[in-house]
Amino acid sequence: MNRRPVFLITMLCFGFAFFYIPILSMIVYSFNESRLATVWGGFSTKWYVSLFSNRQVIAALILSLKIALISATVATILGTMAGIALARFRKFRGRVLFSGLVTAPLIMPEVITGISSLMFFILLADWIGWPGQRGFTTVTLAHITFSMVFVTTVVQSRMVQADQAIEEAAMDLGSRPWQVLFDVTLPVIFPAIMSGWLLAFTISLDDVVITAFTTGPGATTLPLLIWSKVKLGVTPDVNALATLMVLVVGLGVVLAGILMSRADRRRDADARLAYQANE
Amino acid sequence: MPAAQAEPFLRIEGVSKKFGSFTAVSDVSLTVEKGEIFALLGGSGCGKTTLLRMLAGFEDLSAGRIFLDGKDMAGVPPWLRPVHMMFQSYALFPHMTVETNIAYGLKHEPISKAAKQDRVREMLDLVQLTQFAARKPHQISGGQRQRVALARALARQPKLLLLDEPLAALDKKLREHTQFELMSIQQRTGVTFMVVTHDQEEAMTLADRIAVMDKGQVKQVGTPTDIYEFPNSRFVAGFIGSITSFEASVKGRDGDHLVLDVPALGAVQARDVPGLVEGQAVTLALRPEKLRITKNRPDATNVVEGQVKDLAYFGKDSLYRITLPSGELVQAHAVNANRGEDAARADWDDRVFLSFDPASAIVLAE
Amino acid sequence: MSKAYKTGWFDRKGWSDIIIGLPYVWLVALFLLPFLIVVAMSVATKTPTAPPFSFGGDYPLLNWEGYERVFSDGLYLRAFLTSVVNAAAAMLLCLIVGYPMALGLVRVAPAWRNILLMLVILPFWTSFLLRVYAWMGLMGKNSWFNKLLTDWWNFVVPVDWAVNSIPMMHTNFAVVLVMVYTYLPFMILPLYASLERLDTTLDEAALDLGSRPHQVFFDITLPQSVPGIIAGGMLVFIPAAGELVIPTLVGNSASPMIGRVISDEFNQARDWPMASAVAVALLVLMVVPTMLYSHFQAKSGGAK
Structure with missing residues (x-):
């Protein structure tokens, strides 16, 4: 169409303003001298200084990263298995229940997952004496459970897309079942496994509600720390912390974007190569 | 053709395949001689691909037996059969190069590394892809992919090569050229080819003998001339020409x-x-x-x-x-x-x- | 079309047992079992013991009081209503804002498209909590944004209606606004996916047959994007209806949403049975749109 979609472009501009003005405002106010977080009182970096000297924040960050690393890794292993099972096994006993179990956590409200996990851990402690104290372990277990289904979704859809004949081809060429798994299946779905891991890592790092229910004394993750501060209102040091987190993520996404566009360009070059090979 | 008395190279005996209540292949008996190009010709859903997959070992037989070179194939898993397949989608491993794709089957052969390299070089030469050895499958053209699939299946020197619609993914002009190339490669290697196709012209050009299939049954087996000039049923007469x-x-x-x-x-x-x-x-x-x-x-x-x-x-x-x-x-x-x-x-x-x-x-x- | 995989590596006995069994056992133990505890707890009786519930003994084995209260006590009914209204409002606003954006993304030059798509996804990767928090900074009484809005309000309305500052924080309006902000990408992405697939030659065919551009939109584009609208709507409505963080931070505690009620019953009142009964009721409420959604998906999947 040769008509320029003026209305659509206006809406895009409005939408992106809506997306980014709050974040930009937060970044600007993180350099606010004033203790009153919403009133401008001059430029200062003192909130960043106080942030870096805040042991509590550093400890929470380390705990969050530890939980996210472990839970994302276990969730990726379990989630990949489930994804493979659902994509490749046509029939097995309890398939209906199984596919229900990998979708339900996706739509289950976090509050309900939270109270159910907490009641489970309390009752379990009552029955068998474990877990004696809630904290790192219980939070990690809960995170694995609700993030593995995201991995499953990603892996399953990649498995379904992949040409199933390549597994047969490997078998036809003399590979035993376990060799097919390592030679063909896993390498082909590897990108999906990686993005599943990244998703699980982010979800774990970001979670407030389920963590709040399943944690115990002494195990405060970064989102929980922010949550407890934010409930009391807007404070300049949270602005500073938020700015740092947004910058780290933003940088990561931009980097990923650059890598992706480079991969795009390589794909274009490959297509050209294939086209030239035709002649 | 060898004497009829001798045990045929491939003998398919009363083979049937049922999926639930659906009969995909119904009581098929065929014999194929060594070095032949044999075509299974029929419309979609006639059971030709199912028959091919049973020969490769991907499907169990509901009834009947398959003998290859005198050996009963029952219970032999795909990876132990001296039968290789060229898939309709080619099924090239996307994460490997042309060379490693071709070499993949040799991984399991008890021969020296040098011998494997020689074989791969020989195969690359056979399908004229030596200069593309280091490319990945998505970096070459459709016709070249087809040749990689062929070379990969031939590298282990199978007794029987199964080709599932080998030319279906190629455009018309390339198809004619490739037909003759397939025939010349078959002659040079001497491997028995079993081709599945829905294209009667392709079957007539390629095959020494053709089996026309419909609704899971073999309607007629014969040379292209037999089938065209002396069809035995309205179905065969109408299907060919x-x-x-x-x-x-x-x-x-x-x-x-x-x-x-x-x-x-x-x-x-x-x-x-x-x-x-x-x-x-x-x-x-x-x-x-x-x-x-x-x-x-x-x-x-x-x-x-x-x-x-x-x-x-x-x-x-x-x-x-x-x-x-x-x-x-x-x-x-x-x-x-x-x-x-x-x-x-x-x-x-x-x-x-x-x-x-x-x-x-x-x-x-x- | 899937073929029988009688000899796949995954069909070998030991392999398939491990690959299915491990995640299966995990989900049964850590998801299904806790969920069944909630269901059972919803008919237990609250006691002053630890843990604070009982089945049988001095109390009835099955106590339906929780469910009776859900349907009779105005507090719960109001909370449900607030949740549904807020979530529906957020969903509609997301659609109104998100649809033109998604269509815009499809129509802009390809060179821009990837960058703009990245900008849509970027907020999704940043902390949810911080995105809510960012709006707290804007809606507060003294914030520049609130002042700007207040000035504009006082300028356009009669003098009698003038206010010192627009009350934004701790209102349902704030809840809906922040929900739209946080869930908008969930609406845009499925819409974009369904709009991107559309064949633009259909638009040209319609124009060629005499339709005006706006008619092309309503006759051709909109009907074809219905699956995307439904998917996006579900992705916004379902999490929004059960939301806890947003109403806690910016909502009105006098008219709480249902997530807040569950949390309060559990943590403050320590009434596990009541919290569980409300939770089960919320799930039933959510099952309806989910079933509709999967029904619709199955139908459109079959038509493909």
Whole structure:
């Protein structure tokens, strides 16, 4: 169409303003001298200084990263298995229940997952004496459970897309079942496994509600720390912390974007190569 | 061909395959000789691919047995069968190069590294892809992918190579060229080929023998000539090439000819088919190129008058559609042997005579 | 079309047992079992013991009081209503804002498209909590944004209606606004996916047959994007209806949403049975749109 979609472009501009003005405002106010977080009182970096000297924040960050690393890794292993099972096994006993179990956590409200996990851990402690104290372990277990289904979704859809004949081809060429798994299946779905891991890592790092229910004394993750501060209102040091987190993520996404566009360009070059090979 | 007495290279014996209540392959028996190109020809859903997958070991047999080189294949998993397959999608490993794709099967061979390298080089040379050895599958053209798939399947020197619609993914021009390339590679390697295809021309060009399949059953097995000139059923006659068919009944025999009563054509003489009895209902099938079109009544055994309804000029030949007095339409081909305007050539609405030899008339009981 | 994989590596006995069994056992133990505890707890009786519930003994084995209260006590009914209204409002606003954006993304030059798509996804990767927090900074009484809005309000309305500052924080309006902000990418992405697939030659065909551009939109584009609208709507409505963080931070505690009620019953009142009964009721409420969604998906999947 040769008509320029003026209305659509206006809406895009409005939408992106809506997306980014709050974040930009937060970044600007993180350099606010004033203790009153919403009133401008001059430029200062003192909130960043106080942030870096805040042991509590550093400890929470380390705990969050530890939980996210472990839970994302276990969730990726379990989630990949489930994804493979659902994509490749046509029939097995309890398939209906199984596919229900990998979708339900996706739509289950976090509050309900939270109270159910907490009641489970309390009752379990009552029955068998474990877990004696809630904290790192219980939070990690809960995170694995609700993030593995995201991995499953990603892996399953990649498995379904992949040409199933390549597994047969490997078998036809003399590979035993376990060799097919390592030679063909896993390498082909590897990108999906990686993005599943990244998703699980982010979800774990970001979670407030389920963590709040399943944690115990002494195990405060970064989102929980922010949550407890934010409930009391807007404070300049949270602005500073938020700015740092947004910058780290933003940088990561931009980097990923650059890598992706480079991969795009390589794909274009490959297509050209294939086209030239035709002649 | 070797003596019929010897054990055939591949023997398929009463093989059936059921998926639940659906019968995909029903009581198929075939034999294939060593070094043959054998084609399974049929429409989609006729069971040809299922049969191929049973040979490769991907599907269990519901009934029957398969013997390859005298060995019963029952219970032999795909990775232990000396049978390799070229998949319709080619199924190239996307994360490996052309070279590692071809070398993949050799991984499991108990031969030296140098011997493996030699074999891969030989294969690359065979399919003329040496200069593309380091490319990934998505960096080469469709025709080259097809050749990689072929080289990969041949690298382990299979006793039997299964080709599932080997040319379906190629464009028309490339397909013709590749057909001959496949045949020459088969001749050089001496491997027995079993080709599945829905394309009758492809089957006729490639194969030494063809099995025509329909609804899970083998309808006819024979050389391309057998199948085309002497089809044994209406299905085979209609599937291969085009025909015009007429209801008919056997009137009697005149010497070594069969005399048919064809309501649309009158009395027709045809080559005798043993076993037919007087009064039996049969089908008369006529191939367009076996009919002669003349403006004057010819001196021939079987002649019928008609009027040209449609004609399509293709250059080297023309296709006529001729209305018979009974109202039926007959298709006939005429080669345009003379250049330019030809007074003898029939035109729209011309009254013409169609004639054919008794030997050209196909009589089908089935 | 899937073929029988009688000899796949995954069909070998030991392999398939591990690959299915491990995640299966995990989900049964850590998801299904806790969920069944919630269901059972919803008919237990609250006691002053630890843990604070009982089945049988001095109390009835099955106590339906929780469910009776859900349907009779105005607090719960109001909370449900607030949740549904807020979530529906957020969903509609997301659609109104998100649809033109998604269509815009499809129509902009390809060179821009990837960058803009990245900008849509970027907020999704940043902390949810911080995105809510960012709006707290804007909606507060003294913030520049609130002042700007207040000035504009006082300028356009009669003097009698003038206000010192627009009350934004701790209102349902704030809840809906922040929900739209946080869930908008969930609406845009499925819409974009369904709009991107559309064949633009259909638009040209419609124009060629005499339709005006706006008619092309309503006759051709919109009907074809219905699956995307439904998917996006579900992705916004379902999490929004059960939301806890947003109403806690910016909502009105006098008219709480249902997530807040569950959390409060559990943590403050320590009434596990009541919290569980409300939770089960919320799930039932969510099952309806989910079933509709999967029904619709199955139908459109079958038509493909």
